[in-house]
Amino acid sequence: MTGAQILFLVCAGLILGSAVMVVTARNLMHAAFWLIAALFGVAVVYAILQAGFMAMIQVVIYIGAIAIMFIFADMLTRRDVRESRAQIGRNWPVAVLLGLLILAGLTALILAQPGVGRVAPALPSGLDPVAALGKALVSPDAYVLPFEVASVLLLSALVGAVYLAFLKKQ
Amino acid sequence: MLLEYAAIAAFILVAVLVGAIAIILGALFGPRKKTEAKMMPYESGMNPIGPGARRMPVRFYLIAVLFILFDIEIVFFLPWAIVFRQLGLFGLIEMAIFIAILLVGYFYAWKKGALEWE
Numbered sequence: 001m002t003g004a005q006i007l008f009l010v011c012a013g014l015i016l017g018s019a020v021m022v023v024t025a026r027n028l029m030h031a032a033f034w035l036i037a038a039l040f041g042v043a044v045v046y047a048i049l050q051a052g053f054m055a056m057i058q059v060v061i062y063i064g065a066i067a068i069m070f071i072f073a074d075m076l077t078r079r080d081v082r083e084s085r086a087q088i089g090r091n092w093p094v095a096v097l098l099g100l101l102i103l104a105g106l107t108a109l110i111l112a113q114p115g116v117g118r119v120a121p122a123l124p125s126g127l128d129p130v131a132a133l134g135k136a137l138v139s140p141d142a143y144v145l146p147f148e149v150a151s152v153l154l155l156s157a158l159v160g161a162v163y164l165a166f167l168k169k170q
Numbered sequence: 171m172l173l174e175y176a177a178i179a180a181f182i183l184v185a186v187l188v189g190a191i192a193i194i195l196g197a198l199f200g201p202r203k204k205t206e207a208k209m210m211p212y213e214s215g216m217n218p219i220g221p222g223a224r225r226m227p228v229r230f231y232l233i234a235v236l237f238i239l240f241d242i243e244i245v246f247f248l249p250w251a252i253v254f255r256q257l258g259l260f261g262l263i264e265m266a267i268f269i270a271i272l273l274v275g276y277f278y279a280w281k282k283g284a285l286e287w288e
Binding site for chain 2: 003004007047048052053057060061064065066068069072073075076077128130131133134135137138144147148150151152154155157158159161162165166
C-alpha cells in the first residue's frame with residue numbers, strides 16, 4: 001500500500017466516524033464540531049486527489065463559512081427546542097431502507113462507469129489547474145454562462161438573506 | 171506531490187499540539203479543589219444573571235450568511251485573478267458584469283442597514 005492509500009483510509013475512517021457522530025450527538029453544538037471534522041477530512045481527500053484548489057475551498061467555504069453559520073443558527077435556536085426532542089422518529093425503518101436503496105443505486109452507478117478501479121493518470125507537469133479553471137470560467141466555449149448565472153444566484157441569496165433578517169422589524 | 175502538503179500538515183500538528191499541551195498539563199498538574207463559587211459560570215467576577223446560553227440576535231446569522239456569499243465570490247475571483255493578464259479585455263468585461271450583478275445585492279444590503287451593527 002502506498003502512503004496516499006494509507007492516508008486515504010485514515011481520512012475515510014475519520015470522515016465516516018465524524019459523520020456518524022454528527023447525526024448521533026445529542027448536543028447540536030457538538031454535532032456542528034463533528035461536522036467540521038468530517039468536512040476537514042473531505043478537504044484532505046481532495047488534497048490526496050491533487051485537487052488543491054478544491055481542498056482550499058473546502059476549508060475556506062465549508063469550514064470557514066458554512067459550519068460557522070450552522071453554529072450561529074444553533075445559537076439562535078431556543079434551548080427547549082434543541083434538547084427535548086427524541087432523536088429517532090417513528091419512520092426510521094423506512095429511512096434505513098431508503099438509505100440502503102440509495103447506497104445500492106449509487107454503488108451500481110459508480111461501478112458501471114468506465115475506468116473504475118484504474119489509477120488516474122497523473123496531471124501533465126506544468127499544468128496549473130487553477131489557471132486552467134480561471135481560463136475556463138470566462139471563455140465562451142466553456143463556463144462563461146454558468147459563471148454569470150452564478151452571480152445571479154449569489155445575488156438572490158444575498159437579497160433573500162437580508163430580506164428575511166429584516167422581515168420582523170417592518 | 172503529497173509532500174507539498176507536508177508544511178500544512180506540520181502546521182496543523184503544531185497547532186493541535188500547542189492546544190493539547192496547554193489542556194493536558196493543566197489537567198495533570200493543576201490542583202482540583204471544587205468549591206461552589208468555583209463551579210459557577212464565570213461572568214466578569216460578578217454572580218451570573220440568567221442562563222449562560224441565551225439566544226443570540228439574528229444579526230449574527232445575517233453576518234454569517236453575508237460572509238458565506240462574499241466568501242464564495244472569492245472562489246470565482248481567485249482563478250480569474252491568476253490568469254487575469256492572459257484573458258485580456260474580454261475577461262475583464264466578464265468579471266465586470268459578474269461584479270456589477272453582485273454590487274446590486276451589496277447596495278441592497280447596505281441600504282437595508284445589514285452591514286451596520288446598530
